[in-house]
Amino acid sequence: MSRAYNFSAGPAALPESVLRQVQEEMLEWQGERASVMEVSHRGKAFVECAAAAERDLRELMAIPDDYHVLFLQGGATTLAALLPMNLAGADATADYVLTGHWGEKALDNARPLLRTNIAASGKAGGYVDIPPVGEWQLTPGAAFVHYTPNETIHGIEFRDIPDVGDVPLVADVSSNFMSAPIDVSRFGVLYGGAQKNLGPSGLAIAIVRKDLLGRHGRALPPIFELQNQAKNDSMFNTPPTFAWYVLGLVLKWAREQGGTAAIGERNRRKAELLYSAIDGSGGYYRNAVAPAARSWMNVPFFLPDAALDKPFLQEAEAAGLLGLKGHRAVGGMRASIYNAMPEAGVQALVDFMADFARRHG
Amino acid sequence: MSRAYNFSAGPAALPESVLRQVQEEMLEWQGERASVMEVSHRGKAFVECAAAAERDLRELMAIPDDYHVLFLQGGATTLAALLPMNLAGADATADYVLTGHWGEKALDNARPLLRTNIAASGKAGGYVDIPPVGEWQLTPGAAFVHYTPNETIHGIEFRDIPDVGDVPLVADVSSNFMSAPIDVSRFGVLYGGAQKNLGPSGLAIAIVRKDLLGRHGRALPPIFELQNQAKNDSMFNTPPTFAWYVLGLVLKWAREQGGTAAIGERNRRKAELLYSAIDGSGGYYRNAVAPAARSWMNVPFFLPDAALDKPFLQEAEAAGLLGLKGHRAVGGMRASIYNAMPEAGVQALVDFMADFARRHG
CATH class of the missing domain: 3.40.640.10 (Type I PLP-dependent aspartate aminotransferase-like (Major domain))
Structure with missing residues (x-):
């Protein structure tokens, strides 16, 4: 383990x-x-x-x-x-x-x-x-x-x-x-x-x-x-x-960690990394929120077909990425990237998402 | 430690x-x-x-x-x-x-x-x-x-x-x-x-x-x-x-531990041991509660003189017996002997009390 x-x-x-x-x-x-x-x-x-x-x-x-x-x-x-x-x-x-x-x-x-x-x-x-x-x-x-x-x-x-x-x-x-x-x-x-x-x-x-x-x-x-x-x-x-x-x-x-300013900067970078991966996926991944109102903490996103949700979650778990299932009120996926989530964790998610899109594109 | x-x-x-x-x-x-x-x-x-x-x-x-x-x-x-x-x-x-x-x-x-x-x-x-x-x-x-x-x-x-x-x-x-x-x-x-x-x-x-x-x-x-x-x-x-x-x-x-019946039996024994020590101290230790209403869980008791409270607590702490100070509303001492307190703990307290009474009698 x-x-x-x-x-x-x-x-x-x-x-x-x-x-x-x-x-x-x-x-x-x-x-x-x-x-x-x-x-x-x-x-x-x-x-x-x-x-x-x-x-x-x-x-x-x-x-x-x-x-x-x-x-x-x-x-x-x-x-x-x-x-x-x-x-x-x-x-x-x-x-x-x-x-x-x-x-x-x-x-x-x-x-x-x-x-x-x-x-x-x-x-x-x-x-x-x-x-x-x-x-x-x-x-x-x-x-x-x-x-x-x-x-x-x-x-x-x-x-x-x-x-x-x-x-x-x-x-x-x-x-x-x-x-x-x-x-x-x-x-x-x-x-x-x-x-x-x-x-x-x-x-x-x-x-x-x-x-x-x-x-x-x-x-x-x-x-x-x-x-x-x-x-x-x-x-x-x-x-x-x-x-x-x-x-x-x-x-x-x-x-x-350097206090709230440093944590805030890191949170901004983490969010930008993840939203860039979504927006840069050629429409494979989608986030429905208006760009100016997008959360740095909770990033919901959808796959092209809800039938892909289950394999996405299973493969993510196998890759050591947990808790990505979206809330039932919204569906799809959600990545919560609070203060304690390191940048390496978001990078690992982004890499996995790119790989998943390639394999299930 | x-x-x-x-x-x-x-x-x-x-x-x-x-x-x-x-x-x-x-x-x-x-x-x-x-x-x-x-x-x-x-x-x-x-x-x-x-x-x-x-x-x-x-x-x-x-x-x-x-x-x-x-x-x-x-x-x-x-x-x-x-x-x-x-x-x-x-x-x-x-x-x-x-x-x-x-x-x-x-x-x-x-x-x-x-x-x-x-x-x-x-x-x-x-x-x-x-x-x-x-x-x-x-x-x-x-x-x-x-x-x-x-x-x-x-x-x-x-x-x-x-x-x-x-x-x-x-x-x-x-x-x-x-x-x-x-x-x-x-x-x-x-x-x-x-x-x-x-x-x-x-x-x-x-x-x-x-x-x-x-x-x-x-x-x-x-x-x-x-x-x-x-x-x-x-x-x-x-x-x-x-x-x-x-x-x-x-x-x-x-x-x-054997369930609630066994725990209850042990709690009864622990309380009897402590109240016996108090009642058998020749009046050195006193508990004010009517015998039929005495708690098996929380045992308040008093020393012959409130001036002895501080040395009692200090020596008890040194002997590895913590948290014996009584609530300010009642004063004196209080031993809480909940389920997780082993009989050996109550025995250690009773032994300490006897020793303290001898030395400060």
Whole structure:
């Protein structure tokens, strides 16, 4: 056996050096004479580990001091419900911009909680482009505008942050978290699950402008009140300690890679390599997304005939290229090339695709 | 370095053989050429791993077919809010029986969601005994009765399941999950975090009588609707895959130990050994809980003088006995002796306590 290149959409590939460190210190962590999974979250060693992860994320993403960084249980879908509860009352209106599956799901979770307005949707066009920002039907005085900067299933990514005036922008960045430099100060909330770019599943991260919390006027169960997590360094209840620890190792790895700018450059090169291979295949491979809206993280593509999907996947697996099956909502193939995917992995995929096209052309 | 005996209240000790297996297959799991953390939760390998954990838990706890077993994100506190939302409407009344800190927290999370009634409370007496079941002020037609069979901080445990008639009994078993055989059919819901007896933190398990879900009449965000998790084998959203996998290994270990009956017998012996040492110390060590309500899992005890706490903890650590500091709400010491704590660990603690008493008597 040997490790393969893993193009899974999430849970997704982690840096091998991180896995090796986890392996090495599995039974005894940092002189604690116990696994990191076995120690108290309130003990000195874990509190320092957790704080270091927050410091590193703040530095890597240049998160301003007037933002909380919350480490929470669950995933982005959990926050898709918790955020509307925490950002506004039931009579407020929130605008939702839909550019794919996850934007729809976020809306579904908000609907029972406040008034919602679909400010723009790419659904009628099959989610292959971003509705022009100038045409968004925004609600004056909305509590927030929600959008999904990268849609994992449809492979659509915003290259620019939309200007929505003074209304707080709330963004589900699950699938492009820390994938390139981003101006956090332009957002009210950035949130996402860790399991694509940052760590294992079971941990969600919310970067929240401090003034937005505690103003909703709802009677919430204390465990759903994000202000309680903010006041307790995300330890209002027992946090998912192992996932938090792995996140910390991934962030140290990201620093070693040269930080977010270097990672962003590499992600751009990886995406260009793959899209060039698709566009340069003489029509053998196709990506349906408008070029300006193509994701650097999730690259869906189609073969000339769906009957070729099965041999493509089988041969890819045999060649050590895993997780390439497209989401059932879109079909075809999808290569997720998150931060931890090395350029050599994308090169191996591109080489395989060229060879497959030759043999099955 | 070497591993110590870890008496932490949770996150808590795991079986060493489980940690060794996790270590061994960290980079390549089951021929997947990837870590278990990196593979899709919808892939064949993980789906089988998840299903095996459910089968093992059903067998170990003899869970009847008319109960769902849900594997959820978060901890018991998350469920302390989710369960009232899912079991009843806002106009219903639920009875809460308080025998310690966690019962109070469960009540706090239910209060904003429905009418609550404190049917009984041991608070006035300092939570050192269980209020007699015959004196509980139960509400006729209540939606459910909530109690905490084992209180982690106060060290109180019910040895018998209270008879509350036809009203569903909802029990937070976080700290005595699968610690001894239990008649699941007597409950509406058994729930708890995994991080004491079953696995790492970040995973909560709910065993729910099927007819109790989907009757609440509330407009809930889909992610908070437990019926959605039940219908999707707990994969309505991305589950905490690594924690679920470790749980599965712990359950296999539990089967190798001889199952719940054998584990329960061992837990009884461990508790008897420790309480005998306390009671037989000529008053040097004291446990304040009424003998019939003493927990087999969490054993709080006091030294003759709080000034001895620090040397006790320091010397215990040096002797390889970790995590003995009592919760700040109670003070003194606390030994948590969950399923994964071997009898040799309790013997080592008892020997140390005798030696310490001799030297500091």
